[in-house]
Amino acid sequence: MVQKRRHLEHHPGINPEPFQAIVESVTDVGVILSESWCYPKGGGQPGDTGVFRQGDEEHRFEEVYANSNIIHPVSGDNLQAGQEVECVIDSNRRNILSSMHSAAHIVSAAANERWGAITVGNQLGITESRMDLKFENRDDFDSNVLEKDSNHWVKKDSEILVHQWGREQIMTDDRVRNRRFVEKIIDRIGGSNPILRMVEIEGIDLCPCAGTHLSSTSPVGNISIGRVQNKGKGTFRIYFEIGSMIN
Ligand SMILES: [Zn+2]
Incomplete structure (x- = not known):
């Protein structure tokens, strides 16, 4: 199933709010969330970057892109499927x-x-x-x-x-x-x-x-x-x- 691109519902597309989501899977290329409001690279516009907050920990994700899912590239692998994270998009960018x-x-x-x-x-x-x-x-x-x-x-x-x-x-x-x-x-x-x-x-x-x-x-x-x-x-x-x- 193709994951919904929730950023499409966001207009004006500035000052994106942090959102909660469940880590659905952690793959070699990055994290897939239950849902994501991040803009995935495309149409000449670079993807969002930001951090996942989980308890006291922060995990930075690099430029988001999409295939059938929205991929949040995270270095290190301290996140696990089933965990709830707060996703904070870099709003200045x-x-x-x-x-x-x-x-x-x-x-x-x-x-x-x-x-x-x-x-x-x-x-x-x-x-x-x-x-x-x-x-x-x-x-x-x-x-x-x-x-x-x-x-x-x-x-x-x-x-x-x-x-x-x-x-x-x-x-x-x-x-x-x-x-x-x-x-x-x-x-x-x-x-x-x-x-x-x-x-x-x-x-x-x-x-x-x-x-x-x-x-x-x-x-x-x-x-x-x-x-x-x-x-x-x-x-x-x-x-x-x-x-x-x-x-
Ligand atoms: Zn356009």
């Missing part, structure tokens, strides 16, 4: 990554709005993130314009909302960018009524996303676009930083 993720949606949408650019890859980091943008005509791109457009949306303090939507609602909404791509995701989920988690930034963006986000755009702080690398095939890799006020 989660908060910065949530800000970065919200910033990434803004940058991606701004580049699509201005040049029709498609985001073909991204990797969020603590101090710097990057995004690969594919252009129809790359010569039109201007990083100063992208920075200005992005900060326009930051300053608007647009609300960030999370929806659970079915195929019809998604495919009939004109605000969804790159609908062909979204339809492929819906097809991949399959079933009679596939539901997608849609993240909306009011006025600029609406796309499927399993990441963690802020509740509105202004706490992202100033977005600064840094170096730009040529990745060939009409694609630029752009790096950006944020002046996030949350940490």
Whole structure:
């Protein structure tokens, strides 16, 4: 059975609360809990890190990832199946990554709005993130314009909302960018009524996303676009930083 990803229920995805869980099993790669609110690495967002508290002991876990279960890599093996632990997620790290993720949606949408650019890859980091943008005509791109457009949306303090939507609602909404791509995701989920988690930034963006986000755009702080690398095939890799006020 595939373990539930409870972080999906968490919006805004900042200041995650410590939670209690039972150690279900201790494997070579890490600990599996009865349930976990940790974000598992994916979609360009690094996984959560944190500690398990058990009595007076603390066990640090490294970047969480998922296969069919959510794996919390723990060094040392003082934990045993059946024990109850308190799981404390590193909230500063989660908060910065949530800000970065919200910033990434803004940058991606701004580049699509201005040049029709498609985001073909991204990797969020603590101090710097990057995004690969594919252009129809790359010569039109201007990083100063992208920075200005992005900060326009930051300053608007647009609300960030999370929806659970079915195929019809998604495919009939004109605000969804790159609908062909979204339809492929819906097809991949399959079933009679596939539901997608849609993240909306009011006025600029609406796309499927399993990441963690802020509740509105202004706490992202100033977005600064840094170096730009040529990745060939009409694609630029752009790096950006944020002046996030949350940490
Ligand atoms: Zn996202």
